[in-house]
Amino acid sequence: MNDVIMTNNQPKAEVFLKKITAKKPLFVCTLGTTETGKISGISAAGANPEITDYTPPADIELLLLGRCKCINGVPVTPDGIPTPALVTMSALKLADIPALAVNAGLRVLPNVPYLELGAKPGKDIRTGKAVDNAQEVLDRAKLAGETLSKTVDYLVIGESIPGGTTTALAVLLAMGINAWGKVSSSMPANPHDLKIQTAEAGLKSLNLKFGALADDPLKAVSCVGDPMMPAFAGLVLGAAQRVPVLMAGGTQMTAVLAMINALNPQVLSNVAIGTTRWIVSDKTSDLKGIVNQIADVPILAADLDFSNSKFSGLKAYEAGVVKEGVGVGGSTIAAIAKTEGKITKAVMLQEVERNYSQLVSGKTV
Amino acid sequence: MNDVIMTNNQPKAEVFLKKITAKKPLFVCTLGTTETGKISGISAAGANPEITDYTPPADIELLLLGRCKCINGVPVTPDGIPTPALVTMSALKLADIPALAVNAGLRVLPNVPYLELGAKPGKDIRTGKAVDNAQEVLDRAKLAGETLSKTVDYLVIGESIPGGTTTALAVLLAMGINAWGKVSSSMPANPHDLKIQTAEAGLKSLNLKFGALADDPLKAVSCVGDPMMPAFAGLVLGAAQRVPVLMAGGTQMTAVLAMINALNPQVLSNVAIGTTRWIVSDKTSDLKGIVNQIADVPILAADLDFSNSKFSGLKAYEAGVVKEGVGVGGSTIAAIAKTEGKITKAVMLQEVERNYSQLVSGKTV
Numbered sequence: 001m002n003d004v005i006m007t008n009n010q011p012k013a014e015v016f017l018k019k020i021t022a023k024k025p026l027f028v029c030t031l032g033t034t035e036t037g038k039i040s041g042i043s044a045a046g047a048n049p050e051i052t053d054y055t056p057p058a059d060i061e062l063l064l065l066g067r068c069k070c071i072n073g074v075p076v077t078p079d080g081i082p083t084p085a086l087v088t089m090s091a092l093k094l095a096d097i098p099a100l101a102v103n104a105g106l107r108v109l110p111n112v113p114y115l116e117l118g119a120k121p122g123k124d125i126r127t128g129k130a131v132d133n134a135q136e137v138l139d140r141a142k143l144a145g146e147t148l149s150k151t152v153d154y155l156v157i158g159e160s161i162p163g164g165t166t167t168a169l170a171v172l173l174a175m176g177i178n179a180w181g182k183v184s185s186s187m188p189a190n191p192h193d194l195k196i197q198t199a200e201a202g203l204k205s206l207n208l209k210f211g212a213l214a215d216d217p218l219k220a221v222s223c224v225g226d227p228m229m230p231a232f233a234g235l236v237l238g239a240a241q242r243v244p245v246l247m248a249g250g251t252q253m254t255a256v257l258a259m260i261n262a263l264n265p266q267v268l269s270n271v272a273i274g275t276t277r278w279i280v281s282d283k284t285s286d287l288k289g290i291v292n293q294i295a296d297v298p299i300l301a302a303d304l305d306f307s308n309s310k311f312s313g314l315k316a317y318e319a320g321v322v323k324e325g326v327g328v329g330g331s332t333i334a335a336i337a338k339t340e341g342k343i344t345k346a347v348m349l350q351e352v353e354r355n356y357s358q359l360v361s362g363k364t365v
Numbered sequence: 366m367n368d369v370i371m372t373n374n375q376p377k378a379e380v381f382l383k384k385i386t387a388k389k390p391l392f393v394c395t396l397g398t399t400e401t402g403k404i405s406g407i408s409a410a411g412a413n414p415e416i417t418d419y420t421p422p423a424d425i426e427l428l429l430l431g432r433c434k435c436i437n438g439v440p441v442t443p444d445g446i447p448t449p450a451l452v453t454m455s456a457l458k459l460a461d462i463p464a465l466a467v468n469a470g471l472r473v474l475p476n477v478p479y480l481e482l483g484a485k486p487g488k489d490i491r492t493g494k495a496v497d498n499a500q501e502v503l504d505r506a507k508l509a510g511e512t513l514s515k516t517v518d519y520l521v522i523g524e525s526i527p528g529g530t531t532t533a534l535a536v537l538l539a540m541g542i543n544a545w546g547k548v549s550s551s552m553p554a555n556p557h558d559l560k561i562q563t564a565e566a567g568l569k570s571l572n573l574k575f576g577a578l579a580d581d582p583l584k585a586v587s588c589v590g591d592p593m594m595p596a597f598a599g600l601v602l603g604a605a606q607r608v609p610v611l612m613a614g615g616t617q618m619t620a621v622l623a624m625i626n627a628l629n630p631q632v633l634s635n636v637a638i639g640t641t642r643w644i645v646s647d648k649t650s651d652l653k654g655i656v657n658q659i660a661d662v663p664i665l666a667a668d669l670d671f672s673n674s675k676f677s678g679l680k681a682y683e684a685g686v687v688k689e690g691v692g693v694g695g696s697t698i699a700a701i702a703k704t705e706g707k708i709t710k711a712v713m714l715q716e717v718e719r720n721y722s723q724l725v726s727g728k729t730v
Contacts, residue, residue: 026516064508098515103481113509116468116481143429144478150463151391151516 013298023153031056032105034122037163044186045162052162057110059085066365095335105227128205138230145238158248158327168255170199170224176211184285188320217259240267248330274330302332378663388518396421397470399487402528409551410527417527422475424450431730460700470592493570503595510603523613523692533620535564535589541576549650553685582624605632613695639695667697
């Protein structure tokens with residue numbers, strides 16, 4: 001399993017990888033939208049800000065149906081680069097890993113089965129009133145996590161929520177974690193200034209200082225977070241008491257990690273972050289630097305490599321577009337682990353290219 | 366496993382029971398409501414017709430939370446006899462079986478996580494327009510069934526939908542199955558005349574003769590069925606290609622069975638009906654007589670026996686109240702099978718009494 005990079009806390013990362021090797025996972029995808037994600041220049045998860053409401057439901061339709069139903073084609077960045085859901089779908093197909101959608105605050109609902117937790121779309125964090133019912137969503141998600149932990153060997157939990165690194169930054173700052181200039185971006189040029197300005201506007205609207213909500217993660221989320229966070233954190237809190245959980249995402253995961261660490265740090269012994277090489281080698285962000293302020297949790301990264309792709313839309317991933325999302329890193333790690341390394345980065349690229357060319361030509365994969 | 370009765374197609378029943386012995390199930394509960402269920406005298410799943418909207422969500426809250434949230438106390442019949450969810454909960458707890466709720470047309474939503482399939486509450490079948498989007502619900506449920514079949518060894522699928530035997534009767538008649546006077550009831554005095562009158566009014570409203578929709582189960586459901594049916598049938602169709610499925614219910618199951626048999630009879634080799642002794646020994650209905658007109662499917666029955674209970678509310682089950690619902694028979698069979706017979710009918714009664722006395726005194730179980 002050479003194509004899994006261990007970049008933080010290597011001994012623990014190895015133990016985690018061993019625990020999930022040849023085991024049966026469930027991929028759970030938390031899906032949400034916020035008004036924060038529609039601030040111009042914040043997110044590349046959609047060709048334009050207004051369409052970001054359609055990106056998460058389209059992502060999960062692609063995963064489960066092999067094509068999108070709520071939009072034509074597939075979600076793309078403003079430059080036309082395809083959604084990472086294409087890569088996640090390829091990993092899940094190759095390794096026959098089931099996927100479950102979770103409504104973590106969608107405005108547009110997908111045409112597939114999904115788990116309902118009562119989450120609502122997030123508001124603009126600059127209002128200081130970002131998430132309506134964080135406690136309720138957390139409680140329901142915890143129950144769902146407990147249930148799912150009784151069905152499979154472990155969970156891989158991912159997310160699709162445009163603008164998620166900005167809400168993550170705001171929650172991290174509220175909880176006293178130095179994340180200025182450290183969260184990642186789906187764009188090659190990380191708009192740190194805009195993100196910091198947005199996050200700080202949220203804190204200022206409530207007169208909250210850095211670290212003011214270190215012990216109140218639910219208030220931090222309610223004020224300046226997003227609805228994906230309590231859904232994701234609840235799933236981890238419920239499941240990790242019984243089975244390993246791979247938190248599949250980039251720097252957004254750190255806000256969820258901070259919540260879990262404040263609510264029940266014990267479960268973290270069963271938790272790892274699973275991401276991509278594009279995130280851990282990213283010079284414009286610092287996942288490790290944030291994680292190590294919170295908890296001693298390993299980071300695994302899928303060594304996905306599209307540099308030799310024949311498609312420019314995939315090659316662009318190597319230039320720092322997209323990087324993460326829809327659990328692309330974690331699902332690839334799970335596919336590698338389930339097949340004990342039979343799925344390699346070369347196999348992955350081949351499958352992604354196959355699916356990409358079919359989708360570009362308008363076919364169902 | 367003496368406490369599982371095999372009442373139809375014994376060799377196949379034995380094979381099925383062997384297949385699920387010591388295996389890991391998931392209990393899936395499809396939940397819906399209809400205006401048909403509110404016709405006076407049709408259903409005892411609620412103290413009065415209007416409150417039947419609350420019975421299914423309250424049932425699943427009881428299963429997952431150990432208490433109801435959307436109502437005080439627990440659902441009861443007009444005579445105050447408690448919901449079979451109390452028994453199902455006891456079985457699932459004893460054998461540590463996870464449960465998943467499915468919205469199969471609820472009007473009142475439960476305060477727990479549930480799988481959303483886009484189903485809407487059913488209308489009065491006398492209008493001939495009972496279910497809005499049967500095909501869509503079936504398709505989504507099929508996808509959900511496929512997903513769930515990749516997580517556990519087998520599925521136990523139950524239902525909670527007041528008035529369900531009347532809609533079942535109507536669908537059976539539309540599909541050409543002689544079910545007059547054969548569907549069961551949650552009341553000791555089975556109101557066959559009222560059910561037949563209601564079902565036939567639905568058929569008459571569309572000028573449909575007996576058997577007119579034998580080859581079109583989705584039209585039968587759309588006209589005179591209920592939203593539980595496409596959700597349930599879709600789950601079975603999706604899951605039974607890969608894992609065994611125990612259809613947990615009484616005569617309502619036969620309408621679902623007729624749908625499956627018309628859509629993809631092959632999967633039935635992986636299917637059994639799991640019910641209670643109260644159903645198979647019921648003189649006012651004939652589960653076996655309906656099943657054997659449709660397909661060669663085994664019937665297992667949990668030999669639940671409350672005749673020696675110290676509580677009159679439980680003893681009433683022996684007089685023909687309730688009989689089935691919320692997958693009580695199937696979940697009990699699954700608990701017996703999972704523990705290889707360590708859970709007996711005596712153990713079950715003890716646990717049911719313990720939970721009953723706690724709930725009666727207002728505690729969470």
